[in-house]
Amino acid sequence: MKRIWITGDALVTPLGFSSGENFASLLQGKSGLKQIALPVSGFSTWASFLSESQLKMLEEMTLPVFETRFEKLLFLPLKQVIEECDIDAKSSKTLFMFATTKGNIELIGNENVKTEQLSLFVSASKISRHFGNPNKPLVVSNACISGLAVQITAMKFLENGQYDTVIIAGADTVNPFILEGFNSLLALSPDPCRPFDRDRQGINIGEGGAAMVLSTIIPENGRNHLIEIKGSAITNDANHISGPSRTGLELAKAAELAMNQSGLLPGDIDFVSAHGTATLYNDEMEAKALTLSGLSKKPTHSLKGYLGHTLGVAGLIESIICIHSLRNNVIVASKGFENAGTLDQLNIITQNQYQPVSACIKTMAGFGGCNAAVCFSKS
Amino acid sequence: MEKRITGYCQLKNGKLFLNGKSLFEADIPVDEFLQKIVAEFEVKHPRFGKMDRLSKLGYTCAEILLKSLGNFKQYQPYEVSLVFANASSSLDTDFRFQKTLESIASPALFVYTLPNLVLAEICIKNGFKGENLFLVSDVPEANLFFEIINQMFAQNTTKACLAGWVEILGENYNCTLFAVEMPKDNSENQIEFNITNINKLFE
Numbered sequence: 400m401k402r403i404w405i406t407g408d409a410l411v412t413p414l415g416f417s418s419g420e421n422f423a424s425l426l427q428g429k430s431g432l433k434q435i436a437l438p439v440s441g442f443s444t445w446a447s448f449l450s451e452s453q454l455k456m457l458e459e460m461t462l463p464v465f466e467t468r469f470e471k472l473l474f475l476p477l478k479q480v481i482e483e484c485d486i487d488a489k490s491s492k493t494l495f496m497f498a499t500t501k502g503n504i505e506l507i508g509n510e511n512v513k514t515e516q517l518s519l520f521v522s523a524s525k526i527s528r529h530f531g532n533p534n535k536p537l538v539v540s541n542a543c544i545s546g547l548a549v550q551i552t553a554m555k556f557l558e559n560g561q562y563d564t565v566i567i568a569g570a571d572t573v574n575p576f577i578l579e580g581f582n583s584l585l586a587l588s589p590d591p592c593r594p595f596d597r598d599r600q601g602i603n604i605g606e607g608g609a610a611m612v613l614s615t616i617i618p619e620n621g622r623n624h625l626i627e628i629k630g631s632a633i634t635n636d637a638n639h640i641s642g643p644s645r646t647g648l649e650l651a652k653a654a655e656l657a658m659n660q661s662g663l664l665p666g667d668i669d670f671v672s673a674h675g676t677a678t679l680y681n682d683e684m685e686a687k688a689l690t691l692s693g694l695s696k697k698p699t700h701s702l703k704g705y706l707g708h709t710l711g712v713a714g715l716i717e718s719i720i721c722i723h724s725l726r727n728n729v730i731v732a733s734k735g736f737e738n739a740g741t742l743d744q745l746n747i748i749t750q751n752q753y754q755p756v757s758a759c760i761k762t763m764a765g766f767g768g769c770n771a772a773v774c775f776s777k778s
Numbered sequence: 779m780e781k782r783i784t785g786y787c788q789l790k791n792g793k794l795f796l797n798g799k800s801l802f803e804a805d806i807p808v809d810e811f812l813q814k815i816v817a818e819f820e821v822k823h824p825r826f827g828k829m830d831r832l833s834k835l836g837y838t839c840a841e842i843l844l845k846s847l848g849n850f851k852q853y854q855p856y857e858v859s860l861v862f863a864n865a866s867s868s869l870d871t872d873f874r875f876q877k878t879l880e881s882i883a884s885p886a887l888f889v890y891t892l893p894n895l896v897l898a899e900i901c902i903k904n905g906f907k908g909e910n911l912f913l914v915s916d917v918p919e920a921n922l923f924f925e926i927i928n929q930m931f932a933q934n935t936t937k938a939c940l941a942g943w944v945e946i947l948g949e950n951y952n953c954t955l956f957a958v959e960m961p962k963d964n965s966e967n968q969i970e971f972n973i974t975n976i977n978k979l980f981e
Contacts, residue, residue: 439879439883440883500892501872501891502867504872507872507873507876508876508879514869514947517869517872518865518866518867518869519867519914520865520914520915520916523914524916535915535916535919537913537914537915537922538913538914538915539911539912539913539914540867540892540893540894540912540913540914541894541910541911541912542892542894542895548911551911552911552913552926555925555926555929555930555933556925558929558932558933559925559928559929561925575879576872576875576876576879576891579879579883580875580883580885580888580891581888582883583882583883583884583885583888584885584888584889585885632909632934633909633910633911634856634907634908634909635860635897635898635901635906635907635908635910636901636907637855637901637902637904637905637906637907638902639902640889640895640898640899640902641889649907652856652907656934656935660933660934765894766889766892766894766895766898767892767894767895767897767898767910768898768901768902769894769897769898769910
């Protein structure tokens, strides 16, 4: 297998407009969650969304050609990584890939909007063209695992040597379509969400944008602090279209395959960045899966209590936090957890844990019964 | 053993083709067209009526193809992977769900506002637990399928793959699926797995 390094990353969320700012906010225990009443049903929930002043800032830092919140959230982190990280975006050996579930869905229902404006591919190619990339971009839309599935697909194109760098961006937004949809499934929590806790009541939705650069070339400035994406896997429950597996066997299989491909044993993993959506069923299934994988004793967090569930970009955002944990030797605490609330008990950490960390695993599950796991480690 | 395309199926413009042979033709709206095919070819599913149109289209095409491929039953659950793509994601259903927001949001429709649900329906019916990917592009890209499928076979557990294009928006639809395996013996429908041949399937 080729070695693949993460040579750049950027985040734009309610907790900050760079990866560093986001990581610092998480260590300080800040949350982007705010109370919000749903526009149609009136249901009261919490969500992590950009404030008026942040939206103004986003507007000023992007270009008018990227009209929607979604496109701005894709563009800004991309601009940051490309400018800061010495990446040749115009090279034919560079591919742009995107992760999102719903793209410009905030525009749906508006009479003046053309169908084309709702197309995920149209947004993607508008952005990759802006950066002068000659290749056709690729969008991965695999429900809530999109942010990991995009990295897993990128690895395939790097592995076969067709490209030496893949620039990944992802975004999803908080909007009436998504909020009312999750509310119709009775999946939203009326309070700030509590992943893995006894009293968890459901999901909080979040928005954000992320960019990550995967490359088989080590940048000029050396291999210090470089993190590798070591192995990954996707599986399907083949059980139910929206409910997770009853046994957790399939997510456990994804974790096992990802560790195998990485050449890592459960004993080598220093922490688990779980999905932890705070729904009854997801957290229960994940606890079963992590137990089956031999990872239940590992320090584990869910970041949903800080940033909500950012859907198609959650896998990217949470992976970038993993990468900063590896660089800084600190594991971010899980927010919203007090009492164990799953049959199989996990080691959910409630304080930031400063310790040497050399490898971690990021797990996710999504509608359509899909599961994904990715392992990161220090070089 | 080499990878081969062991079968392919297409539902497009009121026509059903299996391994290049025309099996059914009717110039009728897509919903009716699918109903007729489901009845004619005994495509069964207890929840078929509840699926969205993208899932109905992809599921029907997959079932007809899989029925013609006796060998697919021999694989273990994690040995079968799926990679599908389209241009419009789940937009056909997104519009339908959006309309329900004017009265009561429909949870049954909201679940299908993700394109990978068609993969889930095929996986649930057939017990496939391997890798699954849903990609969005403007047109079917043979190169993309070729590279991804090659890597799927090279890594992890994949021994067979169901792949293709499943697109629907209003009355415009096109589902073209193909199976890739490493067969021990050659049979009449097999063709070499390469970019030129994948491109021909999408014509």
